[in-house]
Amino acid sequence: MSKFEKLFQPTNIEAFDLHTRTAMAPMTRCFADPETGVVGQDVVDYYRRRAKDGIGLIISEGIVISERAKGNPGVPGIYTQEQIDSWKPVTEAVHEEGGTIIAQIWHVGRLSHSGLINGHKPQAPSAIAAQGQVPRFRKPYEEPEEMSKEDIKEVVEQYAQAAKNAIEAGFDGVEIHGAHGYLIDQFNSDWSNKRTDEYGGDLAQRLTFMKEVISAVIDAIGKERVVIRFSPHKLDKPDYRWDDTEKAIQTYTEAFKETGIEIIHPSMLDFYEDVQNGQNLYEITRKYWDGPIIGVGDLTPESAEKALQAGWIDVAAIGRPLISNPDYLQRIKNGDALVEYDAKKHLPELI
Template sequence: MSGYVENFKMPASLFTPLRIGNMELSHRVILAPCTRCRSPEQVPGDLNVEYYSQRATKGGLLITEATFISPRAGTFARVPGIFEKDQIEGWKEVTSAVHAKGGYVFLQLWYTGRCPPDVSEYQPLSSSNKRLEGCCPFNPNQIPFAEPKPMDLEDMKQVCSEYGQAASNAVVAGFDGVEIHAANGYLIDQFLCDNINDRQDEFGGSVENRARFPLMIFDAMIQSVGAHRVGIRLSPFGNVHGAADSDPYATWGYVCKEIEKRKVAYVHLVEPRHHDLFQTTEQKLAFLKGSAARMGRDVEDALTLRPFKQVLKSTPTIVAGGGLETAMNTFLEGEADALAFGRFFIANADLPLRLQHGLPLNKWDRSLFYTPGPTGYTDYPLAVA
């Protein structure tokens, strides 16, 4: 594997206890959900057990890769599910291995919406019939995305039921809780973002209407397994899979306000990446000024997660995205109660140890993120053999 890239020591306060749901974390370095495509036939196996066990620490929290809640939820190859008995049994081996090391683990639940390639027997569901342009990057044959069906009320009830059942299945499999994947342009985002959701009914138009179905899903999961076992991942500035919103602070500010009322385990926010949002400096400045004016805040608050954190007064906030220095500053400035890492955790199974003691970090190999074998998955060297 590739060599070391840097030493980076995180502040001591990152290695103090944090209460999330009914769990008492011993540190605040969390594994972010990372799609890895290492589950043949959508069933977790020994390789997955080894991967998550490597990253488990006493009192540490792992959030798994996004996992399909039903056959219709997605079609990406080697992505696990949680809707069949053999999948539940496979995940039991993973959770047992994590718990044996004193760790905690949440399962991220996934419904891709309009994002699968046009190869499934199921027409994908979305807020509208707006087709995603281009071809699915997870399909080697460059097959275009399918045209989605705008969901009707019966579709919504069915999907809510599937989310509730998936959450229940996850608890049966031994997970400490579940995280709804409401980020990165997938189904939930397709309702929240006004550039996709052009509905004229009670699920489109205003922020309250666009958030109605996402909150229905959230409540179905809470009813299924309890609020203390439910988290959610949001990307207010995601700009992924064609999802964007004209006023992120209004949209996700309302969503966070509603989540705060529900007293759930946590909210997991994705750090904005400015280079993904703007082609020019002028575009960035225009957004910052307009955003600050709408919020009634200083321009320095725009394009930060600070306003959401201020809404989530009693809900623990996990923040992911950006580099190590960005993460450290976000934590020290009080915008996050815990930090989630993806790429750094992929290449460093013992990341909490390395960050606590300033040990050198392995560099990840991006070309191996989604390959089928153990290479680039479980073979990165540990700091202490």
């Protein structure tokens, strides 16, 4: 275990006292009731096991903030009282094991289909359809409805209310999902946002919606309990990258500082991908951000330790290995082999 000194080190990040510098990355599992968005005992057991293993910060699967925010069948919600109440046993179980859990609050925007959202058209900054099909629904993305300013205001309020609901449900905080081509990221990206009002324009101006969401959530529950996730890559266009990563990161971090947010979660599929001049995304981000950074991207215990030792990140988020290894940290401590993730085996059921 000595070679994983940083990984197993306790740390304090704003409101979160973490047993280790590990996080459970948010992973969509679709185990909520498809009609109500309510979670059950299987989800309680799922998160309890990871908390018992000693994972420092559990970031929940994406939890939608409204009916129209939904983009997959079976995803959980946090906008009705029944949904809020269903999360309480989950957060209680994590806390009983000494863990910390935050809710990832989510709106997929145009990455949806009217068949999933009670006949409504998907919402987006501009009426431009995404490429591809809705995951697990296997129907092409539809042309979305361009959001009016009234729509934007309503959705910002829904984010804030979802954050309040998460605290009521016992979560220790929230992560705002602003990555991977979902609604916030659709406003941030020039190929999905063609608006000519204050929500369009150059990158700094396109970040306006994101800043409004962050500010509303901070006002609702306090900046010490809020994380923002962002990324260059998109679900519906995996090869998309910023033209100038360093300039983009500088623009994003300036926007984050305007809102007062303290914790950021840049997201990459491959942590060590060379995004510009031989540098990874986190190496660049650290130049412009002194506060806590959560890192993710197919990390192994060894590569996570390297990133922590380098100071690029403060917490290493682990994804699929935590699905196939609920005792992930114990296996590392004991020098035991990890069970390889197999979608056919691990996707249909909770472990």
